[in-house]
Amino acid sequence: MVIVLGFEGSANKLGVGIIKDGVILANPRKTYITPPGEGFLPKETAQHHREKVLEVLRLALNESEVTPNEIDVVCYTKGPGMGAPLATVAIVARTVAQLWNKPILGVNHCIGHIEMGRLITGAKNPTVLYVSGGNTQIIAYARKRYRIFGETIDIAVGNCLDRFARILKLSNDPSPGYNIEQMAKKGYNFVPLPYCVKGMDVSFSGILSFLEERTKSLLEQGHTSEDLCFSLQEVIFAMLVETTERALAHCNSNEVLIVGGVGCNLRLQEMMGEMCKERGATLFATDERFCIDNGVMIAQAGYEMFKSGTRMAWKDSYVTQRFRTDEVETTWRTD
Template sequence: MVIAIGLEGSANKLGIGIIKDGIVLSNPRRTYITPPGEGFLPSETARHHQAEIIGLLKQALREAKVIPEEIDVICYTKGPGMGAPLVSVAVVSRTISQLWNKPIIGVNHCIGHIEMGRAITGAQNPTVLYVSGGNTQIIAYAEKRYRIFGETIDIAVGNCLDRFARVLKLSNDPSPGYNIEQLAKKGKKLVQLPYVVKGMDVSFSGLLSFIEERADSLLKKQYTPEDLCFSLQETVFAMLVETTERAMAHCGSNEVLIVGGVGCNVRLQEMMARMCDERAAKVFATDERYCIDNGAMIAQAGLEMFKAGVRTSLSDTFCTQRYRTDEVEVVWRDD
């Protein structure tokens, strides 16, 4: 029986999770929330993580009913993410690794999402749509790598939604994307927005500029904030479903796994399910416990790596803000 602890803090969510052979023992999380209309800055986010992490570590151990001596490996997010928050969590991870005399493993954040999604849903070899505030990728496993078949060429879909939420001055509690989703459910009129798919890649920056510049005039006409949220969601999600379907066709896949914070969106899941129904395929997704950044996903990926013999030397426990999904050799999978 192997027990792994995972520490995640690549953006505004700070999470610490403890896993015992695939079973989640604890997974508390704390979120840095800014006032409406504002994003979160790296320095302020790092200070939040620094202030909260020791209390969260004690909470995770208490809820899991585990003592440090019982933990086999420390896992932390190596990247990608925001520099200052990543480093803040890595410092604590290195410290407890030395204090507790435990091995440490640096985990790719994106692969953490994938391995947690596979573990929770039971998806075997899915085409993965990874959508969050900082990442948008269509991924499939092949020959010991998670290969990126398509991605955003500018901003991530979550970042697009978050920035439009600032235009409407929506609350950041619990998240701007969630509040856009709730408004979109009441939208009735579709505004025609730029639809930008370039081969297997997508682009959201032009679409965002288009709706940002016209938001005031549209709201003065016959459109409501609900209509604008509805239109934005329908457009960007259609782009994601199209590129995911193309990757499925290329790989001969009959499974889709949606991961990342935006993956909690019920409308995205509905649109993907409709496409999968037409292809006699299955769609897998999780709820906010595991879609949104959390420590358990880092522990799960680290656990798989640990059992496959992977270790990170203390001198290599730095952070990499642009840590590509396909840089990691997936030594723990045999298929």
């Protein structure tokens, strides 16, 4: 029996999760929400995490009814992410591990998403579409690593959605992407937007620049904000489905798993589901409890690492804003 405590704080979500042999015991989370039209900055986000982290840790321990003595290993997000929030949460993880005399493990954020998705959905060896505010990657497992088959060459898809929400002055509560999704359901008139797929990679900065320059005139011409949200979703999700389909064919896979905050979007799931149906593949996706950054995903990836014999020296318990998915050897996978 292994009980793992996981800390996540790479962006504006602060989460603490506790997992016991693949069973989720607690997964509380607090989100730093900024006013409409504003993004979250590293300094203020780190301040939020500092103020809330002990409260969230207490919630997790109370909810799980686990005592510090019972915890076998403390895990934290090592990267990728925003420097100040990452460092803030890592300091707490290191402090707790030393106070309680526990080993510590730094977890790759992206792999946390993948392992959480595999645990919740039961997907065995899927082609993974990882879509969030900071990352956009198409990933598949091969020879002891999660290999990146395609990715964004500029900004992440979630960042594109967030910044468009700022143009429209949409609320950041519960998230800009969620509010765009709700508005898109009321849009009917498609506005042609740049479609940018380059081989297996995608690019979103041109679409965003197009909308930054033309949103005002498009609204004056009679298009609604709902039409623009609808059109943006249709184009960027079509790009993601196209590149995922190519990876699926290349890997001769029959499973697709969508992870990351944008993975909650029901329209993306619907479009990906259609593609999977045509190819005889199965789509796996989760809801906002596990798609959006959370502590238990770090605990689950840490559990797999710890159980397979991975250990980390204290001198290596730092954070890094750049930590590639394919840098990690997946010691826990034998397939």
